[in-house]
Every structure is written in C-alpha cells, then in structure tokens.
Amino acid sequence: VRPGVMQAIDKIEGAKADVIEFNPGFTPDNKYVEIMEVVKSVTDVVDIMDANILVSGGRGVGSPENFKILEDLAAVIGGEVSCSRAVVDAGWKPRDIQVGQTGKTVRPNVYFAIGISGAIQHVAGMEEADIIVAINKDDTAPIFDVADYGIVGDLNKIVPMLTEQLKQTLKN
Numbered sequence: 001v002r003p004g005v006m007q008a009i010d011k012i013e014g015a016k017a018d019v020i021e022f023n024p025g026f027t028p029d030n031k032y033v034e035i036m037e038v039v040k041s042v043t044d045v046v047d048i049m050d051a052n053i054l055v056s057g058g059r060g061v062g063s064p065e066n067f068k069i070l071e072d073l074a075a076v077i078g079g080e081v082s083c084s085r086a087v088v089d090a091g092w093k094p095r096d097i098q099v100g101q102t103g104k105t106v107r108p109n110v111y112f113a114i115g116i117s118g119a120i121q122h123v124a125g126m127e128e129a130d131i132i133v134a135i136n137k138d139d140t141a142p143i144f145d146v147a148d149y150g151i152v153g154d155l156n157k158i159v160p161m162l163t164e165q166l167k168q169t170l171k172n
C-alpha cells in the first residue's frame with residue numbers, strides 16, 4: 001500500500017496486535033535484487049502529502065517560468081505547488097512534487113488541477129481530495145469528471161484573476 005492511499009486513524013492508546021512470524025520459504029536463490037545504496041535527497045520543500053491545499057499544474061501551464069502564476073496563487077491561499085508527470089518528464093519540476101500513480105498520492109482539503117487533462121494515472125493520485133477545482137480550456141477534458149468545480153477557459157487569464165479575487169477576499 002503506497003503512502004497516502006488510506007487515511008490514517010487516530011492513535012489508539014494501549015491497542016494490541018498479534019505478531020505472527022511468517023516464513024514464506026524464500027531461499028537466497030529467490031533474491032534477484034540487491035540494494036547497493038539508498039540515496040535520499042535532502043530538501044527543505046514541504047512534502048505535498050502534508051499540504052492542505054495543492055495548486056497543481058500540468059503541461060497546459062506551458063513552461064517552467066509560467067508556474068509563477070501557480071506559485072502566486074499558492075502563496076495567497078497558503079498552498080503548495082504540485083504537478084503532473086508530463087511536467088516532470090519535461091524537466092520543468094522535480095519528481096518529488098509529482099502527483100499520481102508513479103508519483104505521490106495526496107488527500108488535501110482543496111486540489112487545484114490547472115492545465116491537467118485528468119489522465120487515469122494522475123487521477124489515481126488525487127481523486128480523494130475533499131474539493132477538486134479544475135481549470136482547463138477543453139470542456140471535454142476528463143478532469144471535469146472528477147472535479148467539484150470546473151472553470152473552462154485559458155489558465156493564463158483565469159489564474160491571475162482568481163489570485164487577485166482571493167487576495168481581496170482574504171484581506172477583508
């Protein structure tokens with residue numbers, strides 16, 4: 001079970017479990033993988049699996065520079081930026097913020113899917129979010145099938161407008 005797939009329950013003090021030793025009968029000959037070294041990258045970025053709000057961008061964002069408009073939105077609402085695999089494969093963002101089957105499974109309160117088509121492998125990693133807001137110029141994009149709120153249009157116009165509106169609203 002990958003991390004985040006299931007919701008963690010509160011700790012039950014004094015809970016007991018039976019620990020059963022199970023020997024599947026493997027012998028050294030069954031071992032085909034040898035771990036030579038474990039290399040963990042050190043980063044001060046917040047883990048997207050801990051974020052309450054995720055502002056996630058896809059290929060539709062267009063360029064690594066244009067992720068600035070998503071970062072501005074995230075800053076106003078206290079969220080973190082994540083992305084689809086297409087963005088990682090293009091080298092725009094690091095793999096540790098990729099959402100989906102081969103990325104991370106996330107369960108934020110709010111998930112913005114911006115310029116993300118909604119491929120099954122992406123949806124597998126975010127469909128458990130409480131509220132999903134999709135922004136896409138294609139009204140037939142599958143992301144709208146899982147979205148609670150959908151905005152059809154150009155993200156380059158919508159995202160800055162949304163950021164400005166939220167900034168004003170949160171100021172009052």
Ligand SMILES: Cc1cc2nc3c(=O)[nH]c(=O)nc-3n(C[C@H](O)[C@H](O)[C@H](O)COP(=O)(O)OP(=O)(O)OC[C@H]3O[C@@H](n4cnc5c(N)ncnc54)[C@H](O)[C@@H]3O)c2cc1C
Nearest residue numbers: 058059060084085086100101102103115116117122137155
């Ligand atoms: C084995 C396997 C594992 C995979 N694992 C993952 C995974 O973990 N995570 C993942 O994300 N994918 C994964 N994929 C890839 C997945 O199938 C998709 O290719 C990928 O999710 C597509 O990313 P995207 O939505 O960003 O890009 P696209 O599918 O290209 O979608 C871009 C979207 O942006 C919209 N758009 C473009 N311009 C604008 C604009 N100006 N304004 C508004 N909207 C715009 C388009 O209408 C389109 O819907 C996996 C695939 C395989 C085969």
